Amino acid sequence: MDKLFASIITIGDELLIGQVIDTNSAWMAQELNKIGIAVKNRIAVGDNWGDIWNALDETAKHAKIVLITGGLGPTSDDITKPLLCSYFGGKMVIHEPTLVHVTHIFEKILQRPMLEVNIKQAEVPDVCTVLMNEKGTAPGMLFEKNGVLFISLPGVPHEMKWIMSQEVLPLLPKKFKTTPIRHKTLLTAGIGESFLAELIKDFEAQLPPSIKLAYLPNNGMVRLRLTISGEDEALISAQIDHQFELLKQGVQEYLVIDNDLPMETVVSNLFKANGKTLATAESCTGGYIAHLLTAHAGASAFYKGSIVSYSNEVKEHLLNVPLEVLHNHGAVSELTVRYMANNCRNQLNTDYAIAVSGIMGPEGGSDDKPVGTVWIAVATSKKTITKKINLRYNRERNIQLTAFNALNLLRLSICG
């Protein structure tokens, strides 16, 4: 039997001129993998009749499932629905339940009159099965041709995710025999990709060919991922678990966690487990550490808040950094972050506090303190540890890496 593959087609000129970043495909791929369906490829095309048509033809050569997002809006640049109608040889008809739903949205939720163009949202090709979109006006559509399932979904992320979760993901295992896939990922910090490869070369040498190892460097960490697939779920689980243990032993001194979690979640879980509290005093990261921590539900269990002291005035008045320290040592100095961390901890009454101050660029560097110079402090009631790092990237990445390094220093200080 041929291996079961899915393909993802994303539609929209905005993808080809770079006006939006496609986050839908990554989410869809993750969800498909969880139920044992591998993605063969992803294709992004514009709102162009011929290109969409070709993409449908091409993907159906290798995939049994073709997921299509985008191009379903009510406006004239969206051509996906008439194209699919033509591709699958149907004609457009009003789908009554969708019309009732769209009418309800306009009358009850938006409280605005419905326009002609909104009624068109309820039209679908008569050759499709409609997948109801409770989160918006554009319905999902399912077509079948020569044993290939084509599923068209709106491009708005929360609408796409809703239809996928409610309709598509439960359906696929009933339609196809899926091959179980297992991924196991761990995080390392403090070692580069090539040194890691050197460190675990014996592990790699003994790895059976059925298990694939991938190196995923990102934001100061390298993730290592093992992947296996096979019919016998118990067998592949046992095989990957065994190899994962060997891998963990191999990278032991650089291991952050044996799971695929962002650093802020690793830190959050430590705080939730030990019942301690945290505050942050952020200069150069401008609230980014606070944002990372509070982006995940449940942060209120340990995180009290941040004093984002972007200006020196705020460092002086809210964080009580003495003016002579700011003058003599500078805002980016060990002594300043010591004061920031300790006074933040006192002001917000927490067990731990992080402070960061640095020069993120592109402006503001000097010979003495070039762009990328960052001081970090972690304070507890007992001691304050500090670290200086030198970054050499653009502003966005310097901010990300400062946040990562601050959270990692906090993690190390908790873990001892």
Added chain:
Amino acid sequence: MDKLFASIITIGDELLIGQVIDTNSAWMAQELNKIGIAVKNRIAVGDNWGDIWNALDETAKHAKIVLITGGLGPTSDDITKPLLCSYFGGKMVIHEPTLVHVTHIFEKILQRPMLEVNIKQAEVPDVCTVLMNEKGTAPGMLFEKNGVLFISLPGVPHEMKWIMSQEVLPLLPKKFKTTPIRHKTLLTAGIGESFLAELIKDFEAQLPPSIKLAYLPNNGMVRLRLTISGEDEALISAQIDHQFELLKQGVQEYLVIDNDLPMETVVSNLFKANGKTLATAESCTGGYIAHLLTAHAGASAFYKGSIVSYSNEVKEHLLNVPLEVLHNHGAVSELTVRYMANNCRNQLNTDYAIAVSGIMGPEGGSDDKPVGTVWIAVATSKKTITKKINLRYNRERNIQLTAFNALNLLRLSICG
């Protein structure tokens, strides 16, 4: 003459299991568009010999320029370089300048011994032109076959961007006759996509077929983009400028700005122009507004900082919200955000302050105040305006939309 198209191939299993979001393609597409090269399609494939090979064959059918990113790392899962060597019929040789450069990185910057695997980074197919990568160890490579240019770049974003900016983008206009493209984008807020379409249907009806209109809804705004391409730069510029003026008039009352800028940049520019200062008091957004404002260089000209009062304790002690207000009205109430905004403005000594407090979900809602309930205040020395919004999305999107609404309320209060 055939229209000049580029295609983008991104390589890596992590793209097909959804472990990373591809931001490279959007950036590359933007830069290509600026120099008049349209992207035909983007294809993501795994670290799989056959799939990469097919993607090269397929894209070369329609594109004269094929940009390839990823799969150039030093580890065993990266197969792009040997594959390209084979595809273009070369053999691997050491590229001396790259070896010197890689040696320099290890000896001077990383101060670590170089490994065998790092020396391999300096090997390239003898049929390519090397594009030096000053930001990393994997060189870019340029191949030519049947009039099609294939350019392989590392997947690490800042390395890819460096080689594109220094080598690729200057080269392409010398190699190909490009057709100028013009895009003009404006932002609207406070009106949905379909109502906007109804509002400007007369504009759409008179739009010449050479100009394409796209609706790009995102985070509470709808962007409208006009696109034209043609040989005569003066002519297409005049045509698009004329239509853009008509479009601006058509959407006047909803117009945020006649440019493609994020809301935080619109607000930042207003502050920089009028010399006023800003602080934020953030509960539910947890520092996200501060992060948006400080993600762009130059924020220190007007932005002093934020008190991220994630816990009520911080609202009470640092923002002086009276305990009885928190008890009787709740943390998510008009009176609380009024206190937060005014006291933040006083504490941080600024002209303006924004405060937000709300329930982002998935937990924390009640019948009275369901998930998505948000109060926003904007305070100046003269007055405080407030607004209640009701969001109905997931946590991530609720945070984004709260920040957007707060910045928009600030914008409206400045513009009167």
